[in-house]
Amino acid sequence: MQTRRMEFVAPCHFGLEAVIRRELQGLGFSVTGTQDGRVSFAADNGPEGLVRANIHLRSAERVLLLVGRFHAVTWDELFEGIKALPWEEILPTDARFWVTKAVSVRSRLFSPSDIQRIVKKAMVERMKARSGSQVFPETGADYPLRVFLLNDEVSVCLDTTGESLHKRGYRKSNVAAPIAENLAAALLMLTPWRPDRILVDPFCGSGTFVIEAAMMAANIAPGIHRHFTAEQWENLVPPAVWKEARREAYASIDTGVQPDLQGYDIDPQAIEVAKISAREAGVEELVHLQVRDVADLHHRKKYGFILTNPPYGERLGAEDQAALTALYRTLGERYASLADWSMYVITSFPEAERAIGRKADRNRKLYNGMIETRFYQYFGAKPPRRMHASEEGSRE
Numbered sequence: 001m002q003t004r005r006m007e008f009v010a011p012c013h014f015g016l017e018a019v020i021r022r023e024l025q026g027l028g029f030s031v032t033g034t035q036d037g038r039v040s041f042a043a044d045n046g047p048e049g050l051v052r053a054n055i056h057l058r059s060a061e062r063v064l065l066l067v068g069r070f071h072a073v074t075w076d077e078l079f080e081g082i083k084a085l086p087w088e089e090i091l092p093t094d095a096r097f098w099v100t101k102a103v104s105v106r107s108r109l110f111s112p113s114d115i116q117r118i119v120k121k122a123m124v125e126r127m128k129a130r131s132g133s134q135v136f137p138e139t140g141a142d143y144p145l146r147v148f149l150l151n152d153e154v155s156v157c158l159d160t161t162g163e164s165l166h167k168r169g170y171r172k173s174n175v176a177a178p179i180a181e182n183l184a185a186a187l188l189m190l191t192p193w194r195p196d197r198i199l200v201d202p203f204c205g206s207g208t209f210v211i212e213a214a215m216m217a218a219n220i221a222p223g224i225h226r227h228f229t230a231e232q233w234e235n236l237v238p239p240a241v242w243k244e245a246r247r248e249a250y251a252s253i254d255t256g257v258q259p260d261l262q263g264y265d266i267d268p269q270a271i272e273v274a275k276i277s278a279r280e281a282g283v284e285e286l287v288h289l290q291v292r293d294v295a296d297l298h299h300r301k302k303y304g305f306i307l308t309n310p311p312y313g314e315r316l317g318a319e320d321q322a323a324l325t326a327l328y329r330t331l332g333e334r335y336a337s338l339a340d341w342s343m344y345v346i347t348s349f350p351e352a353e354r355a356i357g358r359k360a361d362r363n364r365k366l367y368n369g370m371i372e373t374r375f376y377q378y379f380g381a382k383p384p385r386r387m388h389a390s391e392e393g394s395r396e
């Protein structure tokens with residue numbers, strides 16, 4: 001049981017499925033399917049895979065353990081399908097279990113509260129029949145479930161993660177409109193940026209892009225500092241598996257890297273928060289964070305990357321709209337002054353491209369939470385093949 005193959009589902013931001021697929025393959029998992037906002041994968045050694053996915057995935061929202069999949073168009077079929085699953089092998093008799101989320105898309109069974117109620121009832125029925133017990137105290141570990149119906153196909157999953165994976169544990173203070181850490185990591189992975197290339201975020205706020213980049217550069221696993229729901233599941237995942245995975249993750253940290261990562265913001269408080277977060281993430285020495293207006297953005301070296309999330313200006317008046325246009329114009333001017341740089345901008349400001357003053361080489365629609373945004377991509381020249389990072393710009 002303890003090394004058996006397990007199947008998982010990783011929900012992610014809509015439109016970023018290819019990023020998580022690549023990440024999963026890089027971690028040695030076999031990807032078994034992709035749907036909008038979710039990627040399925042499998043591990044031959046299930047417990048080890050469960051732990052590795054939680055600790056190492058940068059772009060996923062959470063890791064769900066697939067318990068079963070079946071077809072249901074009536075409440076009876078849902079009840080029987082749930083009852084047919086081997087809950088007594090998965091849940092200890094004192095487990096606290098409930099459906100934390102039910103989602104139905106293009107399916108006949110629709111009401112989330114009815115799905116939640118019937119699933120729980122069917123599970124209790126199965127547990128009663130198999131354990132001989134009539135009452136379940138639910139005083140033990142949490143086993144939250146997520147149930148998805150898509151085209152009448154029911155997927156029943158246990159949430160192994162708990163608090164979303166974007167919570168790495170390093171962001172302790174609040175700032176306005178931070179980008180989610182897993183979205184920031186996914187966007188970084190969408191660009192050709194590599195740790196030996198310069199990265200600047202001129203609107204860095206709490207520093208998410210540069211901190212995520214530093215963690216990648218130093219090979220710091222995103223989940224190294226936090227806990228997960230499945231750590232309580234000693235019946236499914238022996239504590240030694242967590243311990244060994246954490247030990248390995250710590251041992252793999254590359255303390256010798258010297259990336260060129262810079263975050264600027266006009267707001268001193270944001271920079272303060274960014275510095276605290278960088279310290280918490282263990283990358284304080286790898287990032288340069290400073291108060292600076294985008295109007296003063298410059299860099300003497302070539303071939304760098306701007307990756308940024310400027311103010312969006314949701315629901316702004318005409319005056320603010322003009323200020324925002326001016327801000328994006330300044331960004332465009334500063335970018336134009338940087339030799340052979342690439343720029344990636346995520347924003348929902350509809351005038352962004354026009355104000356920047358250059359049509360993006362590519363742009364794609366993405367959701368930042370509920371906000372529809374565009375990810376504008378401006379491609380700069382590639383550095384000559386044999387040029388070492390330290391030599392970049394030396395020919396200016």
Ligand SMILES: C[S@@+](CC[C@H](N)C(=O)[O-])C[C@H]1O[C@@H](n2cnc3c(N)ncnc32)[C@H](O)[C@@H]1O
Nearest residue numbers: 178179203204205206208266267293294309311
């Ligand atoms: C959407 S937030 C960026 C959030 C950031 N990605 C994070 O994860 O926290 C936009 C940031 O732009 C900053 N900003 C606004 N005007 C600026 C300017 N002229 N120069 C530099 N930063 C500016 C704001 O202070 C704010 O922190």
